[in-house]
Amino acid sequence: MKKYLLLFLYFIFIFSFHSQVKNSSFSYFNLNKTYKKVQHSALQPYLESHQLQPDTNNVKYKKKILNKLFSESLLDVVDDEAHLKLDPLFNFSLGPRNNELNYRYYSNVRGLKISGDLGSNLSFETRFYENQFFYADYLREKSDLRSNPSMGVDGIAFGLGRSKRFKNYGNDASLANGYLSFSPNKHLNFQIGHGRHFFGNGYRSHLISDYAPDYPYLSGQYYLFKNKLLYKHVTAWMRNLNRIPAASTPEALFVPKSFSFNQLSFSPNDKLSIAIFEGGIYKMFDIQNDNISPSFSFYSPIIGSKFFDIDSTNNIMYGINWSYKILDNIMIYNQIPVNLTNALYGFQLGLKWSNPFKLDNSFLNFEWNSSPPGMYSMKRLQRYQTYSHLGHELAHPLGSGFQEFLIIGQFSKERLFLRFNYNFSLSMNNYNENEVFEANEDLLFSVRDDNYRHFLSSSVGLFLNSSSKMEIALGYTSRITNYSNENYFSISWRTYLKNDYFDQ
Numbered sequence: 001m002k003k004y005l006l007l008f009l010y011f012i013f014i015f016s017f018h019s020q021v022k023n024s025s026f027s028y029f030n031l032n033k034t035y036k037k038v039q040h041s042a043l044q045p046y047l048e049s050h051q052l053q054p055d056t057n058n059v060k061y062k063k064k065i066l067n068k069l070f071s072e073s074l075l076d077v078v079d080d081e082a083h084l085k086l087d088p089l090f091n092f093s094l095g096p097r098n099n100e101l102n103y104r105y106y107s108n109v110r111g112l113k114i115s116g117d118l119g120s121n122l123s124f125e126t127r128f129y130e131n132q133f134f135y136a137d138y139l140r141e142k143s144d145l146r147s148n149p150s151m152g153v154d155g156i157a158f159g160l161g162r163s164k165r166f167k168n169y170g171n172d173a174s175l176a177n178g179y180l181s182f183s184p185n186k187h188l189n190f191q192i193g194h195g196r197h198f199f200g201n202g203y204r205s206h207l208i209s210d211y212a213p214d215y216p217y218l219s220g221q222y223y224l225f226k227n228k229l230l231y232k233h234v235t236a237w238m239r240n241l242n243r244i245p246a247a248s249t250p251e252a253l254f255v256p257k258s259f260s261f262n263q264l265s266f267s268p269n270d271k272l273s274i275a276i277f278e279g280g281i282y283k284m285f286d287i288q289n290d291n292i293s294p295s296f297s298f299y300s301p302i303i304g305s306k307f308f309d310i311d312s313t314n315n316i317m318y319g320i321n322w323s324y325k326i327l328d329n330i331m332i333y334n335q336i337p338v339n340l341t342n343a344l345y346g347f348q349l350g351l352k353w354s355n356p357f358k359l360d361n362s363f364l365n366f367e368w369n370s371s372p373p374g375m376y377s378m379k380r381l382q383r384y385q386t387y388s389h390l391g392h393e394l395a396h397p398l399g400s401g402f403q404e405f406l407i408i409g410q411f412s413k414e415r416l417f418l419r420f421n422y423n424f425s426l427s428m429n430n431y432n433e434n435e436v437f438e439a440n441e442d443l444l445f446s447v448r449d450d451n452y453r454h455f456l457s458s459s460v461g462l463f464l465n466s467s468s469k470m471e472i473a474l475g476y477t478s479r480i481t482n483y484s485n486e487n488y489f490s491i492s493w494r495t496y497l498k499n500d501y502f503d504q
Contacts, residue, residue: 020048021183022115022123025497026196026210028203029410029419030469040230040265042275042321043221044198044210047181047189050223051230073467084116087468089129091494098137103169105488107133111175113468113497121185126178127497131160134170137486138479139502143171146391151243156391159500161213162241177214191219197234199263199277200321201333202350202367203408204396206375207277207319208261211501212392215259220301230265233301238281240384241391245287255384258282258294259394262303271325277337280306281315281385310340315378315385329354337395339375342440346371346400361412368405373428373435373443375400380439388436397504399434402427406503412463419473420458421503427451454480455503459492469496477502 023045039051046052068074075086089111097104111129118124135143143155143163157163157173166172179193195217196210221232239254261279282294295314297305310316318340323333335348350367376387376395387394398404406423428450435443461473470493477488 020117020123021121021181021189022048022117022125023179023181023191023195024048024052025469026198026499027469027496028408028499030496037270039227039273040267040275041201041273041323042199043230043232043263043265045195047221049183050186050189050227070464071466076467082116082118085114085467087113087495089113089127089495089497091492093133093490093492093494095136095488095490098134098169101169103134103167105134105136105490107131107492109133109494121183123181124179127176129160129175131157131173131175132166132170133157134166136477136479136488136502138484139504140169142504146241148241153241153391156241158392158397158502158504159211159213159498161390175214187223189221191217193217193219197261199261199275199319200335200348201273201323201331201352202335202348202369203365203406204348204367204369204404206335206337206346206348206369206371206395207317207321208279209393209395209397209501210499211397212389212394215389228266228268230267231303232263232265233260233303234263235260235299235301238389240386240388242384244285244290254390256284256291257384258284258298259389260298260300262301262306264303272323274322275320276303277317277319277321278303278306279317280309281387282309283313283382283385285384307340313382313385315376315382315387316341317376317387329356337371337375342374342377344372344375346375356409356411359411359413361417362410364407364409366407368403369396370403371396371398371400373401374440376436377438377440377443380441383439386436393434393436397501398425398427399436401435415463416460417463417471417473418458418460420456422454422456423503425453425455427453451482454478457503461492470494471496 073085073087077084091107091109093107095105109129109131113127115125147153147155153162154165155163155171157171160173160175163171163173177194179191179195181191183189194214196214197208198210199205199207215236215238217234217236219234223230236259238257238259242255244253244255259281263277265275267273282298284294286292295309297309306316317337319337321335323331325331331352333350336345338345347370353364355362356364378385393399402425404423404425408421411418456478459473459475461471464470472493475490479486
């Protein structure tokens with residue numbers, strides 16, 4: 001026994017390596033321009049030292065002041081055992097005035113990001129945002145629809161969580177996240193943090209997306225067979241946007257639930273990648289018994305174990321995602337989510353073209369998404385196991401019961417960029433009452449009409465700093481549905497480090 005223990009310790013500590021074990025940013029536009037190659041690309045966030053091949057063509061200036069302004073962090077400290085970075089986070093945006101309600105659309109976001117490497121195998125990152133903003137009308141209406149002022153919930157701030165009322169029609173919300181990442185050797189990585197995850201190669205995901213707010217989690221990932229196989233498991237704790245019923249105060253705890261998922265990715269070469277997803281929302285609260293322990297498979301890191309908990313209590317999802325590079329810079333991908341309880345499946349098909357027309361730091365993405373009605377719905381008595389977190393869908397922002405086609409891309413020339421996002425959706429709900437929150441029994445009797453939506457967002461601007469992803473941009477957004485036509489111009493100065501998913 002002692003011999004095996006010594007061999008284990010030798011495996012863990014002797015083969016230590018010197019590299020970063022931080023996660024990459026979720027920013028869809030900046031990720032596509034920063035890295036040449038991604039291995040096991042369906043499992044996100046990417047671990048910098050394992051899954052990414054950085055683009056080393058960053059511009060270096062002769063003068064230190066120019067490097068500090070355009071390519072380095074605000075604070076960048078390096079010594080023999082540590083590397084520390086600090087960057088501001090902000091989004092100052094100004095739009096038109098709402099003359100009817102007498103306010104101006106704007107965003108006032110301030111925050112800070114601190115990241116670092118401590119020794120060879122330990123990294124960390126922490127972020128904090130303070131946000132006050134006035135949403136576009138369609139987002140304000142959806143936020144208000146999910147409000148419950150009697151329970152201290154004035155609305156939701158998309159991607160942030162619940163929000164407080166700000167100057168009658170605005171939102172006030174804060175966000176704090178971070179993680180500690182430890183890799184004892186090049187084959188293992190363990191993390192504890194408060195963050196989010198994504199599964200898939202596309203802009204959308206039907207299984208787990210970074211759209212929902214952050215949640216506490218534990219994760220482990222293992223690289224096998226010369227990195228051709230990656231296995232990852234995540235254990236997380238989430239909340240419904242409902243207070244515990246027996247509580248006597250409006251600020252009682254939100255009803256808890258648990259979420260865990262296992263992922264397996266096989267990439268035999270630079271062209272082909274196949275990944276499998278297994279995840280589930282587990283019951284942690286009962287009106288009669290208050291907090292309860294979830295089923296055993298919630299704790300199990302073994303893929304396939306959740307199959308035995310497919311019943312009316314737990315909300316279990318399976319899925320497969322594959323991608324193939326037709327050429328070095330053109331990739332097709334496909335995702336198929338499956339809900340065995342409801343006997344339903346969705347579909348995603350996409351094509352991504354990197355550096356089109358020989359333009360560096362550019363990409364084009366075509367994607368089609370299809371989700372049947374009731375894809376994630378539960379029975380009325382199991383409403384606390386909805387596939388959601390703090391009033392947000394865990395997968396696609398439109399929920400289920402829709403068809404969507406989108407084109408998203410970016411063309412860059414040196415520091416100048418043109419960015420655009422167009423998507424067309426045909427849905428059987430009204431885009432405000434998404435089906436994730438509706439009970440299966442209610443879906444049988446709901447009246448459904450086809451509703452279309454055209455969404456166009458475009459911006460032109462300048463990249464200012466490659467480290468903090470700072471940019472300045474002029475933008476235009478148009479949203480047309482059966483019932484409304486909204487148009488907005490804006491000017492923004494921001495650090496683009498997370499996705500907003502305002503195209504709903």
